[in-house]
Amino acid sequence: MRLSLRTQALLLTAVPLLVLLLVFGLAVSRARQAQQMAYWGQHSQTVLEADAALAASISDLNLAIAANNLKQTPQTRLRFDGALAQMHQRAAALVTLVADNPEQIVRARHIVDLIDRITPVARQTFALARYPQKQRQIEQSKPAQQLAHDFERTRADFERAERRLAIDRFRDFSSEATGYIASFIAILVAGIILCAVIILVLGRRLSNRFLNLRRNVERLANDEDPIPLPGDDELSQLDRQFRETTMRMRREQAISSQLQRALLPQQLPTIAGIRIDASYRPAGNGPEIGGDWYDVFILGDHTIGISMGDVAGHGLLAASTMALVRQSIQTAARYTHDAASVLELVNRTIVDQGGAVVSAFFAIFDTHSGTMQYAVAGHPSPITVRSTGTIGMLAGS
Numbered sequence: 001m002r003l004s005l006r007t008q009a010l011l012l013t014a015v016p017l018l019v020l021l022l023v024f025g026l027a028v029s030r031a032r033q034a035q036q037m038a039y040w041g042q043h044s045q046t047v048l049e050a051d052a053a054l055a056a057s058i059s060d061l062n063l064a065i066a067a068n069n070l071k072q073t074p075q076t077r078l079r080f081d082g083a084l085a086q087m088h089q090r091a092a093a094l095v096t097l098v099a100d101n102p103e104q105i106v107r108a109r110h111i112v113d114l115i116d117r118i119t120p121v122a123r124q125t126f127a128l129a130r131y132p133q134k135q136r137q138i139e140q141s142k143p144a145q146q147l148a149h150d151f152e153r154t155r156a157d158f159e160r161a162e163r164r165l166a167i168d169r170f171r172d173f174s175s176e177a178t179g180y181i182a183s184f185i186a187i188l189v190a191g192i193i194l195c196a197v198i199i200l201v202l203g204r205r206l207s208n209r210f211l212n213l214r215r216n217v218e219r220l221a222n223d224e225d226p227i228p229l230p231g232d233d234e235l236s237q238l239d240r241q242f243r244e245t246t247m248r249m250r251r252e253q254a255i256s257s258q259l260q261r262a263l264l265p266q267q268l269p270t271i272a273g274i275r276i277d278a279s280y281r282p283a284g285n286g287p288e289i290g291g292d293w294y295d296v297f298i299l300g301d302h303t304i305g306i307s308m309g310d311v312a313g314h315g316l317l318a319a320s321t322m323a324l325v326r327q328s329i330q331t332a333a334r335y336t337h338d339a340a341s342v343l344e345l346v347n348r349t350i351v352d353q354g355g356a357v358v359s360a361f362f363a364i365f366d367t368h369s370g371t372m373q374y375a376v377a378g379h380p381s382p383i384t385v386r387s388t389g390t391i392g393m394l395a396g397s
Contacts, residue, residue, distance in 0.1 A: 091108075094112075264293060299333055312357035328346045
């Protein structure tokens with residue numbers, strides 16, 4: 001099966017476009033991953049900042065207790081309540097931020113539980129501002145120290161896990177980036193190789209078919225039989241049209257040649273003592289019929305008529321006019337033996353038939369006396385070759 005030239009052109013266009021689409025798809029996918037990586041990087045930073053803010057809330061709570069120990073006022077109470085509320089809010093926000101990671105949710109909820117356990121201890125410590133000794137007993141008690149230790153350890157674990165998660169994500173992104181770069185290079189190289197192969201194969205086939213088409217044209221021009229191009233693409237169709245047109249022109253040329261020769265004398269008259277030869281060579285090799293003619297015919301016992309000429313143009317009209325003029329000359333020569341009068345009568349006949357451009361030469365040759373009278377009507381004068389070898393042209397124009 002031969003691909004049409006349009007299909008081959010589409011194929012040559014589609015392969016690079018396909019490669020570009022694949023590369024574009026990879027680039028878009030990579031851009032989306034980069035955006036996702038930027039999002040997770042920002043997300044990890046937000047989580048760590050929220051954890052740091054929670055630690056700052058614990059410090060604010062301790063500062064509020066210390067300020068209350070120095071002087072119990074409504075302002076220190078408000079400061080303590082505000083720090084306590086802020087601590088709970090930031091702990092709850094931490095849980096919301098890590099909702100996408102089950103492990104971090106467990107750690108964040110553990111922090112919330114510890115905050116809930118720290119709250120009554122903090123309230124009790126705040127209430128004992130006038131009793132420093134009891135405050136120290138609470139702060140130095142084993143449950144309180146264990147609670148503080150658990151809180152710091154849980155926060156540290158939470159922070160390390162979040163940092164490790166960010167590093168793992170970045171490592172995965174870097175690995176995928178390496179894979180994408182390798183894919184880019186592989187697709188580009190494969191696309192270049194594929195395009196080169198397709199161009200080479202299709203180009204070679206196309207050039208061979210063009211070469212075969214040119215050879216067929218040369219064969220047709222040299223009247224040789226062409227070798228049909230296989231397939232049903234545009235080149236094979238063009239080759240088939242060339243062959244059909246040439247064959248038709250050959251047939252027309254053969255028919256035209258046969259027709260033109262049929263309109264010329266098939267046999268020249270035989271006259272004792274006179275040798276008559278004729279040679280007809282058309283000026284061109286085209287399929288169209290010309291209007292050239294020659295004729296030799298007997299007028300009397302010792303006179304013969306000789307005519308030749310050319311009708312302007314080609315085709316059936318020129319051939320029919322040629323046959324008319326030739327026959328008219330023969331007819332007119334039967335009524336008058338004056339060459340000029342014969343051509344004048346024929347000219348009237350041509351004018352009556354609608355007119356045509358004709359040049360002619362007519363002569364009446366007397367075989368007894370060896371004399372010849374002739375008339376020339378716009379035709380080149382005949383060339384004569386005498387017995388002495390002298391070559392000349394008859395006078396006339």
